[in-house]
Amino acid sequence: MNGGFKNVNFNVKMVAFNKDGDAGCASIMQEDGSVPYASMITADGIKLVPGKLMK
Structure with missing residues (x-):
C-alpha cells in the first residue's frame, strides 16, 4: 500500500472467477496505525x- 499508515483506511471486497468457473473472494483491510492484510476464501x-x- 502506497502512502504510509496515515493515508490509508479502507475495506475493499472482491470476487473473482477463473477460466474453470471456480470462484473466490477476498477482502483487503487496513486501519490507521496497522499493517494491511488480505483475507481470502478459496x-x-x-x-x-x-x-x-x-512509503
Whole structure:
C-alpha cells in the first residue's frame, strides 16, 4: 500500500472467477496505525495474508 499508515483506511471486497468457473473472494483491510492484510476464501479454505506499506 502506497502512502504510509496515515493515508490509508479502507475495506475493499472482491470476487473473482477463473477460466474453470471456480470462484473466490477476498477482502483487503487496513486501519490507521496497522499493517494491511488480505483475507481470502478459496476452495482450499480461508487464508490471511499480511501486507506491506511502501512509503
